Amino acid sequence: MNTPLSRRDFLGQSSCAAVGSLGLLSTLLNLRMANSAVAQTLPPGEDYRALVCFFFSGGIDSYNLLVPNAGSAVYDNYVNIRGGLYDGVTNVDGLAISGLPLAAHPTDPFAFGVHPSCGDYSTLPGIRSLYGSGNLAFISNVGTLVERITKAQYDSSTARLPRGLFSHADQIQQWQTSVPTEARALGWAGSAADLLHAGNVGAKVSMNISISGNNIWQSGRKLFAYTIGNQGSSLPDDYNSILVTPDVGRNSRIAIRTSALDNMLQQEYQNLLDQTYSVNLRESIEGSAEFKNAFDASTLTTPFPGDPGYTYRPGFNQSNDPARIIGQQLKAIVRTIKARQALNMRRQTFFINYGGWDHHDEVINNMNNMVDIVNRCLISYWQALGEIGVQDKVTLYTASDFARTLTSNGAGSDHAWGGNSLVLGGAVNGGRVYGSYPDLALTAPNVITNRGSTLPTISVDEYFAELALWLGVSPGDLPSVLPRINTFYTPSSSAPIGFMQP
Numbered sequence: 001m002n003t004p005l006s007r008r009d010f011l012g013q014s015s016c017a018a019v020g021s022l023g024l025l026s027t028l029l030n031l032r033m034a035n036s037a038v039a040q041t042l043p044p045g046e047d048y049r050a051l052v053c054f055f056f057s058g059g060i061d062s063y064n065l066l067v068p069n070a071g072s073a074v075y076d077n078y079v080n081i082r083g084g085l086y087d088g089v090t091n092v093d094g095l096a097i098s099g100l101p102l103a104a105h106p107t108d109p110f111a112f113g114v115h116p117s118c119g120d121y122s123t124l125p126g127i128r129s130l131y132g133s134g135n136l137a138f139i140s141n142v143g144t145l146v147e148r149i150t151k152a153q154y155d156s157s158t159a160r161l162p163r164g165l166f167s168h169a170d171q172i173q174q175w176q177t178s179v180p181t182e183a184r185a186l187g188w189a190g191s192a193a194d195l196l197h198a199g200n201v202g203a204k205v206s207m208n209i210s211i212s213g214n215n216i217w218q219s220g221r222k223l224f225a226y227t228i229g230n231q232g233s234s235l236p237d238d239y240n241s242i243l244v245t246p247d248v249g250r251n252s253r254i255a256i257r258t259s260a261l262d263n264m265l266q267q268e269y270q271n272l273l274d275q276t277y278s279v280n281l282r283e284s285i286e287g288s289a290e291f292k293n294a295f296d297a298s299t300l301t302t303p304f305p306g307d308p309g310y311t312y313r314p315g316f317n318q319s320n321d322p323a324r325i326i327g328q329q330l331k332a333i334v335r336t337i338k339a340r341q342a343l344n345m346r347r348q349t350f351f352i353n354y355g356g357w358d359h360h361d362e363v364i365n366n367m368n369n370m371v372d373i374v375n376r377c378l379i380s381y382w383q384a385l386g387e388i389g390v391q392d393k394v395t396l397y398t399a400s401d402f403a404r405t406l407t408s409n410g411a412g413s414d415h416a417w418g419g420n421s422l423v424l425g426g427a428v429n430g431g432r433v434y435g436s437y438p439d440l441a442l443t444a445p446n447v448i449t450n451r452g453s454t455l456p457t458i459s460v461d462e463y464f465a466e467l468a469l470w471l472g473v474s475p476g477d478l479p480s481v482l483p484r485i486n487t488f489y490t491p492s493s494s495a496p497i498g499f500m501q502p
Contacts, residue, residue, distance in 0.1 A: 048340055050348040051471050052333060052396040053189065053217055054374075057172060058357030061404035062419035064367050065118070066138050066433065067099045068440070069111035077440040081452055083408045085363060103132040105432045112138075112433055117371035122311055124379045127422070131431055135382075135391070136424045137499045140435035141446070142463050143402065143418035143456030144171060144180040147487060151455060154448050166415040168358070171401040176217035178461050178482045188464055189349045190220030191481040192473050197223055199472075202344040204287035205233075209336055211329045212353035225351060228336070230328045232295030233288045294339035295332075302384040304331040305376055323373040326354055330377050334384040337394060347472055357400065361411035378424065392426030395500070397467060399460075406440060406452030417448075418456035421463070427470060427501045434458075434499050459488045462496040470500045 068074040099113020118127035130136040149159035162180030164170025177184040189208060197207045208218035210225035218225035226233075303310040306324030318324070333350045340348065354374070359366050378396075385391045403419025404412075418438075423430075436457040438446045446455045461482050468481050475491035489496040 048346050048390065048393050049471055050337055050340075050350065050390075050394045051189070051467055052350045052352070052394065054396055054398045055172075055175075055212075055215075055217075055351065055353045056357045056398060056400040057168075057353055057355040058359075059168065059171075059401040059404060059415055060357040060419065061359060061363055061367060061413050062400065062421070063403060063406060063440075064363070065115050065371065065422075066140065066420040066437075067113050067115070068437070069099055069101055069113040072110035074110055074437070074439050077444075081406045081440050081442060085408045085413065100128050102128065102433075103431060108433060109437070112437075115367065115371045117368055118375050121376055121379055124383065126375045126379055130378075130382065130424060134430040135426060135428060136422060137428050137430045138433045139421045139423065139458060139463055139497070139499065140433050140437040141418040141454055141456055142421055142435060142458040142460060143454075144174045145456055145459040145461075145488070146180050146484075148459075149455065151445050151448055154455065165417065166402065168401050168415075173216055175399045175401065175460060176215065178464055179484060181484075185216065185219060186221065187215070187217035187219045188468065188481050189217045189351075190223055190225075192220075192468050192471060193218070193223040193347075193349060194220040195477055195481070196347045196472050199347055200345050205291050205343060207345060207348045208351075209333070209348060210351040211332055212351055215351050215353070218349060218351055226291075228291075228295075228332060230332050232332065232335070233291045291339075291343065294342035295335055297342070298335040298339040300331065300335060300338070300384050300387060302334075302380055302387050304328060304380040304384070305373075307331075310380075322369065323376050326352070326373055327377045327380060330381045331384065334381060334388065337385075337390060338388045349471075359404070359412045360409060360414060363404075363412040382424070395423065395425035395427055395467065395470060397421060397423045397463075403454065405449075406447070406454070407442075407450075414451060416451070416453035418446075418454040418458075423467075423499055429499050429501060432499070434497050458497065461485045461488045465489055465491075465496045466498075466500050469495070470502075 063078075068078050100116050100119050102112045102114060104111060114128050114131070120126045120129055125133065127136060131138075144162040144165075146160040146162055149161075153159035154161075160181075162170070162174055163182070173183065174180045176187045176189075178188045193206070193208050197203070200207055206218075206223050206226040208220075208223055208225045210218060210227050211229070213227055214225055305312075305321050305327030306318060307327075308318055310318070310321075310327075312318070312321055316322075321327075329352050333352065336343075336350070337348070340346075354370075356366075356370065381396070382391065385394055398421045400419065400421075401415075403416045405414045405416045407413075420437075436446065438444060438454045440452075441447065442450065442452055446457060447453070448455050461484055465478055465482055465485050468478060469475065473481055475493070478485050478491045485491065
C-alpha cells in the first residue's frame with residue numbers, strides 16, 4: 001500500500017536523501033566542468049586512450065617484486081643485504097632464490113626475476129609472461145626528487161630533499177601531484193584532464209573516473225574524479241527518473257518523490273545560488289542516469305575473481321577469494337571503458353587503490369598473498385581488455401608511497417625511497433627493465449642510510465611525463481601538468497624514458 005507523502009515528509013526524506021547520495025555528490029562536484037574545460041585539439045576519429053593508475057598505498061616492498069636472478073654479483077648482494085628476510089634455504093622474501101626468470105633483453109645488465117606469485121595462473125598469462133610477450137615493462141628505482149643528487153650530497157645534507165621523505169601522507173601526495181616541495185591539491189591527471197576533456201565532445205561526466213573515492217591524482221582546476229562503485233554510478237535514494245526506469249509505477253512512493261524533485265528542478269529561481277544549484281543538480285542527475293544506462297548495458301564474458309564462472313584455486317570460492325574486491329573493481333573499470341562511445345569519451349583516466357602494503361612485519365606471507373591477488377586480477381583485466389579490443393588503447397601503471405628498506409628490522413622492512421613500478425598495455429615497449437637497478441650493497445653509490453634505502457635515478461616527473469605524452473598532452477603543455485618537469489627533462493620529440501610507443 002502506498003502512503004501519501006506530506007510536504008514535510010518529502011523535504012525531510014526525499015530531498016535530503018537525494019542530496020546525500022554518493023553518486024550525486026560525486027556528480028555535483030565534477031559535472032560543473034562539462035562546458036568549461038579548455039581545449040587541446042585531439043586527432044579526428046575515435047583515437048581512444050585511457051590511463052589507469054593502480055596505487056599500492058602503504059609502500060610496497062618492490063625489491064621483492066623485481067629481483068636479480070642467480071649468477072650475478074647483484075644477486076649475491078641481494079641475498080646478503082636482506083638479512084633476516086632471507087631464510088638461508090630456498091627463499092628470499094618468499095622468492096625462489098633465482099625468482100621466476102624473466103626473458104632476457106639485450107639492454108639488461110644482468111638477469112632479472114619476479115616474485116613467484118607473478119606466474120601464469122592455469123593457462124592464462126600472468127605478469128611474468130606479459131613481460132615476455134612485450135606488453136609489460138618495469139621501471140626501476142623511480143621516486144620523488146627535487147633535483148638529481150648523489151650519495152655524497154645526501155650524506156652531507158647539501159641536497160634538497162622532498163618534503164616528508166619517509167612519510168606516507170606526504171609521499172602519497174607527491175606521487176599523485178609530482179610536486180615534492182609543497183603541499184598541492186592539483187593532481188597531474190587532473191591537470192592533464194583540464195587540457196584534454198574538451199575533446200570528449202558531448203560527454204556529461206568527467207573523464208576522470210575513480211573506483212576508490214576521491215583522490216588528489218585526478219583533481220584539476222576544472223575537473224575532478226567522478227566516483228563509481230563496482231556496479232557503476234547511483235542516483236539519489238528513492239529517485240527513479242524516466243531516464244533510467246521508464247516503467248516505474250506513477251502512483252508509487254518513488255514516482256511521487258521523483259516527480260516532486262523533477263518539478264523543483266524545473267523551476268526558475270531568482271536567487272543566483274538557488275538557480276545555479278538547481279541547474280547543477282539537474283545536470284548531475286541526467287549525467288548520472290546516462291552513465292548508469294551505458295554501464296548497465298556494458299557486460300563482459302571474461303570472468304574476474306568474485307564472478308561465478310571464475311576458476312578458483314583450491315580452498316577459494318566466489319565469497320571467500322581475497323582477490324574478489326580488487327577483481328570486481330578492475331572489472332568495473334573495463335565495463336566503463338567498453339561504454340566509452342555511449343558516454344562520448346575519447347580520453348579517460350581511472351584510479352584504483354589497493355592498500356595494506358605497509359609491511360613492517362610478515363613481509364614474506366603478506367607479499368605472497370597480495371602479489372597473487374594483483375597477478376590474478378591483472379590476468380582477468382588483460383583478458384577483458386582483449387575481449388573488447390582495446391589492449392593497445394589502455395595503459396595501466398603502478399605507483400606507491402615508496403619502496404622498503406633492503407635490510408630487515410627483524411620482522412619486516414621499513415619505509416625507504418626509490419622503488420620499482422610496472423607498466424602494462426599494448427602500447428608499452430615491454431619485455432625490458434628501464435632505469436638503473438641498484439646493485440644492492442650498503443656501500444653502493446645508489447644505496448643510502450645504513451638500512452638500505454635506494455636513491456632514485458628516475459624521477460616521478462619523467463615517469464609521468466611519458467604517460468601524459470602518450471595520453472595526448474602536448475610537449476609544450478607538459479609544464480602545466482608536471483610543474484617541475486624541466487628540472488629533469490626538456491619536452492621534445494624524444495621520450496623521457498622510452499617505455500611507451502608514440
